[in-house]
Amino acid sequence: MSVGEVPQDRLARAAWSGLAEPGDPVAGALVEVLGPSEALALVADVAADPGAMPALPPLGSANQDRVRRSLLGWAARWQPGAARDWADWVTRLGGKLVVPGDPGWATRLDDLGHARPMCLWAQGDDSAELWDRTVSVVGARAATGYGEHVTAELVAGLVDAGVTVVSGGAFGIDAVAHRAAVAAGGRTAAVLAGGLDRPYPAGNARLLSAVAASGTVVCEVPPGRHPTRHRFLLRNRVIAAAGAVTVVVEAAWRSGALSTAGHAVGLLRPVAAVPGPVTSAASAGCHRLLRDGAVCVSDAAEVLELLDGTPSCAPPTGPPPGPHERMVHDALPLRGERSVEALGRECGLAAPDVLEALGSLELAGRATCRAGRWRRA
Amino acid sequence: MSVGEVPQDRLARAAWSGLAEPGDPVAGALVEVLGPSEALALVADVAADPGAMPALPPLGSANQDRVRRSLLGWAARWQPGAARDWADWVTRLGGKLVVPGDPGWATRLDDLGHARPMCLWAQGDDSAELWDRTVSVVGARAATGYGEHVTAELVAGLVDAGVTVVSGGAFGIDAVAHRAAVAAGGRTAAVLAGGLDRPYPAGNARLLSAVAASGTVVCEVPPGRHPTRHRFLLRNRVIAAAGAVTVVVEAAWRSGALSTAGHAVGLLRPVAAVPGPVTSAASAGCHRLLRDGAVCVSDAAEVLELLDGTPSCAPPTGPPPGPHERMVHDALPLRGERSVEALGRECGLAAPDVLEALGSLELAGRATCRAGRWRRA
Numbered sequence: 001m002s003v004g005e006v007p008q009d010r011l012a013r014a015a016w017s018g019l020a021e022p023g024d025p026v027a028g029a030l031v032e033v034l035g036p037s038e039a040l041a042l043v044a045d046v047a048a049d050p051g052a053m054p055a056l057p058p059l060g061s062a063n064q065d066r067v068r069r070s071l072l073g074w075a076a077r078w079q080p081g082a083a084r085d086w087a088d089w090v091t092r093l094g095g096k097l098v099v100p101g102d103p104g105w106a107t108r109l110d111d112l113g114h115a116r117p118m119c120l121w122a123q124g125d126d127s128a129e130l131w132d133r134t135v136s137v138v139g140a141r142a143a144t145g146y147g148e149h150v151t152a153e154l155v156a157g158l159v160d161a162g163v164t165v166v167s168g169g170a171f172g173i174d175a176v177a178h179r180a181a182v183a184a185g186g187r188t189a190a191v192l193a194g195g196l197d198r199p200y201p202a203g204n205a206r207l208l209s210a211v212a213a214s215g216t217v218v219c220e221v222p223p224g225r226h227p228t229r230h231r232f233l234l235r236n237r238v239i240a241a242a243g244a245v246t247v248v249v250e251a252a253w254r255s256g257a258l259s260t261a262g263h264a265v266g267l268l269r270p271v272a273a274v275p276g277p278v279t280s281a282a283s284a285g286c287h288r289l290l291r292d293g294a295v296c297v298s299d300a301a302e303v304l305e306l307l308d309g310t311p312s313c314a315p316p317t318g319p320p321p322g323p324h325e326r327m328v329h330d331a332l333p334l335r336g337e338r339s340v341e342a343l344g345r346e347c348g349l350a351a352p353d354v355l356e357a358l359g360s361l362e363l364a365g366r367a368t369c370r371a372g373r374w375r376r377a
Numbered sequence: 378m379s380v381g382e383v384p385q386d387r388l389a390r391a392a393w394s395g396l397a398e399p400g401d402p403v404a405g406a407l408v409e410v411l412g413p414s415e416a417l418a419l420v421a422d423v424a425a426d427p428g429a430m431p432a433l434p435p436l437g438s439a440n441q442d443r444v445r446r447s448l449l450g451w452a453a454r455w456q457p458g459a460a461r462d463w464a465d466w467v468t469r470l471g472g473k474l475v476v477p478g479d480p481g482w483a484t485r486l487d488d489l490g491h492a493r494p495m496c497l498w499a500q501g502d503d504s505a506e507l508w509d510r511t512v513s514v515v516g517a518r519a520a521t522g523y524g525e526h527v528t529a530e531l532v533a534g535l536v537d538a539g540v541t542v543v544s545g546g547a548f549g550i551d552a553v554a555h556r557a558a559v560a561a562g563g564r565t566a567a568v569l570a571g572g573l574d575r576p577y578p579a580g581n582a583r584l585l586s587a588v589a590a591s592g593t594v595v596c597e598v599p600p601g602r603h604p605t606r607h608r609f610l611l612r613n614r615v616i617a618a619a620g621a622v623t624v625v626v627e628a629a630w631r632s633g634a635l636s637t638a639g640h641a642v643g644l645l646r647p648v649a650a651v652p653g654p655v656t657s658a659a660s661a662g663c664h665r666l667l668r669d670g671a672v673c674v675s676d677a678a679e680v681l682e683l684l685d686g687t688p689s690c691a692p693p694t695g696p697p698p699g700p701h702e703r704m705v706h707d708a709l710p711l712r713g714e715r716s717v718e719a720l721g722r723e724c725g726l727a728a729p730d731v732l733e734a735l736g737s738l739e740l741a742g743r744a745t746c747r748a749g750r751w752r753r754a
Contacts, residue, residue, distance in 0.1 A: 021704060021725055072727035076718075150655055228707035230700065275652030275664055278527055278675035287652055290673035296664050298655035323607065327398060330605035341453070348398050350449035 012036035013099045015083035016118040018222040019043060019074040022234035026070045028114030029059045036118070047075035086121075086222040093223070094212075095123035095196050106131040109241045111267050117220035117238060121196050124216030130187055135303060136166040136243025136264070138257045139173025140250040144282045147173055147250035150274055152180040154249065157300020159186025163307070164215060166191065166243045168235065169208055171201060173249045173257070178207055182214045191242065192219040193235040194227030233259055240264040245306045247272045247297060251285030258285050261294065270306040272297040321360070324349060328357040329366060329376070337373035389413035390476045392460035393495040395599040396420060396451040399611035403447045405491030406436045413495070424452040463498075463599040470600070471589075472500035472573055483508040486618045488644050494597035494615060498573045501593030507564055512680060513543040513620025513641070515613075515634045516550025517627045521659045524550055524627035527651055529557040531626070534677020536563025540684070541592060543568065543620045545612065546585055548578060550626045550634070555584055559591045568619065569596040570612040571604030610636055617641040622683045624649045624674060628662025635662050638671065647683040649674040698737070701726060705734040706743060706753070714750035 020027030104126030276283030397404030481503030653660030
């Protein structure tokens with residue numbers, strides 16, 4: 001096997017995106033300690049001679065045996081020149097390679113630590129603002145009309161507030177979230193589990209083109225890779241990390257959306273869930289999240305409160321009426337009038353307490369007096 | 378005005394139930410410090426001579442001026458012999474007077490401290506077991522079909538578990554809760570805001586008779602008293618205190634059910650809310666409670682978990698598959714077979730990792746091997 005040239009850092013990250021599976025923390029640690037190119041050189045060395053293991057740098061919690069086995073795995077995939085081919089392919093698709101440090105890099109992904117994507121293969125807007133104010137909106141593929149309605153309302157409100165709506169491009173809630181953002185003239189980002197050349201599900205290919213035009217479509221695996229189940233689960237960590245807040249609209253008791261929510265919790269990001277009828281299996285996962293501490297949200301304002309930290313409604317004005325005011329108001333006649341003494345007897349209150357309560361009620365326009373006798377205003 | 382004889386403790390409490398408004402902490406403190414009869418003697422003294430104020434015992438936080446004004450209010454209502462008349466009246470209605478210390482006293486009410494009811498006027502079962510395992514189920518008068526359905530299901534499950542269902546006898550959720558408990562052959566208790574002779578609302582009079590036959594109807598005010606708005610709000614504290622757990626099924630953004638929930642929070646009792654569609658105004662109060670920390674419940678099992686402290690479902694059995702197992706399973710063909718080497722290349726894993734994952738998958742019955750080549754089972 002020809003080992004070939006080891007590409008420089010930028011393209012080395014592209015190569016790594018094809019060697020290590022998404023979120024592999026051993027690869028992430030090796031790349032961080034040695035840099036992408038030098039780490040890649042190790043893989044090339046092992047590919048050239050699997051028997052002769054190179055000396056390894058200390059990698060914290062990953063033991064040396066674990067790293068050696070990983071190197072053998074990556075070496076089995078090593079193809080010199082593949083990264084360049086992928087980059088060319090993606091350029092032909094109208095996309096580009098984005099690596100940490102690029103202006104268009106979603107810096108929230110850095111919170112994933114060693115599980116941070118090696119790079120993103122992206123199609124669409126690569127401006128820094130795209131990832132500024134983000135909310136991930138995810139949910140069931142088998143969404144109900146209720147879930148679709150709520151998602152569309154929620155997303156329209158988020159877009160109005162300048163939020164980029166992140167989701168997974170799937171059928172159901174994801175698709176409605178992207179579609180509503182596009183329809184509202186807002187920005188949206190789809191994070192795919194497979195390569196950019198394999199929009200999945202195929203039925204959403206047209207929607208994903210619209211997403212790329214209104215925002216971006218990204219993935220962390222190179223072109224040609226299938227969206228396997230494992231990659232779906234790991235993709236969810238990218239959705240959770242890309243959004244400052246994660247909202248689950250509908251989700252079954254077991255659902256990929258709960259995995260996204262779990263990743264967001266792990267990142268200490270706020271997780272919100274939209275409640276629904278307890279008779280709807282499509283909301284069971286949301287209710288499970290609410291029991292586990294997710295914030296109950298009913299509209300965009302409550303999500304924006306989590307994003308921006310401001311309360312969604314003003315506190316009630318004026319003090320509530322006290323017990324004496326309530327008792328005296330209850331005792332005031334609607335027709336005719338009543339004396340302070342009679343009110344006191346009815347309420348079991350002394351005259352000063354009755355007068356004090358009547359004063360408050362009069363100020364609030366709820367009681368009126370004529371010749372020392374009172375009735376409701 | 379004739380002062381008359383001061384009745385003994387039991388009947389003195391009955392008298393107090395007509396002098397002080399529900400939950401009056403000054404009356405509660407006075408009765409606790411002096412005992413019901415001696416405290417009542419003070420009221421009789423003030424009624425006989427409102428000018429000559431008696432010496433008062435120290436009453437903690439209630440200042441002396443406050444107590445004197447209260448005494449004047451109570452004295453204005455003082456009618457010697459009224460307590461005896463009320464007791465006779467209630468006996469004729471088939472009810473009885475229950476005071477703290479009686480076997481049929483709902484001891485959870487003692488947590489209200491000085492705001493504990495002076496007594497309960499009760500019609501129905503007065504056994505101690507009635508108040509043993511209790512859940513208060515409350516909600517909107519303007520309930521929807523959804524809320525009624527969920528209430529009926531919830532109550533049936535609670536009754537099956539031997540729970541007494543406490544509610545307020547109102548239209549809507551309250552009525553469904555009582556009715557479902559009666560229908561299931563269970564026990565239920567209605568806490569009224571007015572006197573026993575004034576079942577309110579009148580449209581529920583027949584239901585309240587059935588409640589008395591299957592449990593009890595109670596109130597803390599003597600016969601003849603109207604259910605005023607003030608008494609409704611104070612009645613809610615009794616519902617909250619009588620239930621070991623309070624569940625709100627449907628409630629508007631402003632709702633009496635939220636006042637009941639607030640009292641339960643004040644008593645450090647668990648509060649649960651049933652979610653509903655965010656598009657339904659009848660669930661807005663429940664969602665408000667969920668945002669304020671109420672526990673989200675979908676069925677009786679989850680309420681019983683709050684009551685008994687046991688989880689409502691068993692933990693999942695067996696460890697979840699790890700990332701290697703998932704990756705290798707994704708790479709196993711459905712038709713034909715694949716070598717360990719090919720699987721390693723596909724997954725970016727070294728042979729020992731592939732073999733370990735295949736071993737787990739084979740044990741779980743998800744992979745099968747023929748002549749060293751593997752496929753999905």
